[in-house]
Amino acid sequence: MIDAVRLADASKRAWCLTQKVTRKRRATLRDVAQAAEVSVATVSRVLNAPATVSPITRERVEGAIDNLRFMRSPAARAINSGRTRAVAALVPTLDHAIFARFLGAMETRLGELGLSLLVATTGGDPDLEERKAWGLVEIGAEGLIVSGVSHSTGLDRLADRHDLPIVATSFFDPDATMPTIGYDNRAVARTALDHLTALGHRRIGVIHGPLEGNDRTQARLDALKASSDRAQLSFHAGDLGVGGGCRATAAALALPDRPTALLCLSDVIALGAMFELQRAGLGIPGDMSVIGIDDLSWSKHSAPGLTSVSLPVSEMGAEAAAALASWIETQERPDHRILSHLLVPRGSTGPPSGV
Amino acid sequence: MIDAVRLADASKRAWCLTQKVTRKRRATLRDVAQAAEVSVATVSRVLNAPATVSPITRERVEGAIDNLRFMRSPAARAINSGRTRAVAALVPTLDHAIFARFLGAMETRLGELGLSLLVATTGGDPDLEERKAWGLVEIGAEGLIVSGVSHSTGLDRLADRHDLPIVATSFFDPDATMPTIGYDNRAVARTALDHLTALGHRRIGVIHGPLEGNDRTQARLDALKASSDRAQLSFHAGDLGVGGGCRATAAALALPDRPTALLCLSDVIALGAMFELQRAGLGIPGDMSVIGIDDLSWSKHSAPGLTSVSLPVSEMGAEAAAALASWIETQERPDHRILSHLLVPRGSTGPPSGV
DNA sequence: CTGAAAGCGCTAACAA
């Protein structure tokens, strides 16, 4: 019945000013126009270019807007502008400081650029990754930032099919089909190893998490294996998280020819290693050196401070956001970008005992 | 010129089948209809109710869809359905395990419910909180879940203005204007205190983070102060994070009449306390008991295991997601909901020395 | 089973 009113000859302003819109139906631009006795164009103007409307009409319109508690429909705006102003990030999990930090930086940067962030987690499952990616696009993501798995072809299909900007992060690979913004995981691992060998360590236990669907861990491990002439390396896998670090470390300690240093592929794992060493009554770095990767915010505060390779995670988030935004804006695909890591030596590493 | 084609008499199917759509313009429903020689309605049907279309036409249409790499416009769908299928969460920061875990659980649940998650961070700033909330709604969030600050009136205005479903989490308050889903922070703090006093501690140092814009910390502190007849409490504030815990702990240790136990208002702070104690050469729990709140995933693995009050953070995320979804779906505002916490005694607490 | 046509709520020419 509201429609009947609308369809009535618009020039004949015979409607009743005091009519109450049926409760629960949200006010539209037309309702406002009607209430303010102006055209929809005028209302649209006070919304988008207030300066072009005479103060007096503007006030009237604004009054109507307030009375009717009007809000523009995002969908209708989007359909006209062709833009939703939202992009999406796909990460394996939020329950990991490194991804959380990454997303935080990204969200902040996107906010500055006037974009909102959709977040979805994949649990490291390529299938889910693909499904969620489609879902995100279907609800309006203008671009995607993926972190983690990423080498799946599903995303390539999406990118191709939809001309969707997708940037991959957490690794750098100039040969990848989509732009990558990240660090060189092989170099990162080598940096850690170099630090240990430079201190004189020759028997080193490498403590790492699960490999499945984790390119980063794999790349680091590969680099280490390729450098195994520099030291005698033993590899110990654990589950995700601190617990995994504990168990893998226990395995390393049980070795007949125990390592003099532990190279942990993440700070979280290193924390587990430190706990385990403490339980074993081993001193750090006196009995065992420990180095991590990530340089999480607590690493500098541990006792002793954890030597770590600092990864440009926040920078990566911000850069990825900026790259994606510019891609969307200019239609020009951004270049791959490598970010540098940095060794942060602290108390947890020292020369092997007996040197 | 494409439009010229479109405007040509539609019944006269005189267009060239091999014409290539101008590259870069995304295919629309009409393009598909044209290519498949059917009406837009039919294309829409194969998209939304494939069963109602004859297999042969359907195949033709699907072929066209593939050829033209067609994807429906989310905006256009939303404008018709009135639904965006996205909700938003507003948290102080992502850089904190507790919020990350919360969001993770929420995203998972929302995914099951067919909703996507927009995430924005406020840095604990009420102004930013309000701005971001409006922004999220303006790009299409159908509902909001806030965590942290939340007592700002700005959100109430938003809720009122837009009839926007907003649920508040991380605390429980049946008198709040919006539905709250959370735990009783006062009870949580009392549980921790009870544990310590039951063990015989009478001088307890309370280690906490910043208060500004943090209702949860404030509520916990209030409860503690109200119970100060049970023990002699000293309060030590630190910055956010492990570092803050270290410094506040150092202050507590410097007290002339040193506490026998440290009640840390979060596990992160407790980690800082443990590090600091280790640096000071004090044994846990021999020289000093430590209890935290949160029961983060690493807490059980520390050396010794950290006694903590487990907070139903994941459950809270899932519940909040479900409540918001049902609110949106049924238009019925959900009830407040209180979730229970649980003391998890581990090795870091014991009777005071000398008892 | 299929098509024509009327919108959804808004923006943007183009006129007045």
Place this chain on the structure above:
DNA sequence: TTGTTAGCGCTTTCAG
């Protein structure tokens, strides 16, 4: 400065 009027891309009656 303001109004008229086409659409945006899709869904959805209502007829055939």
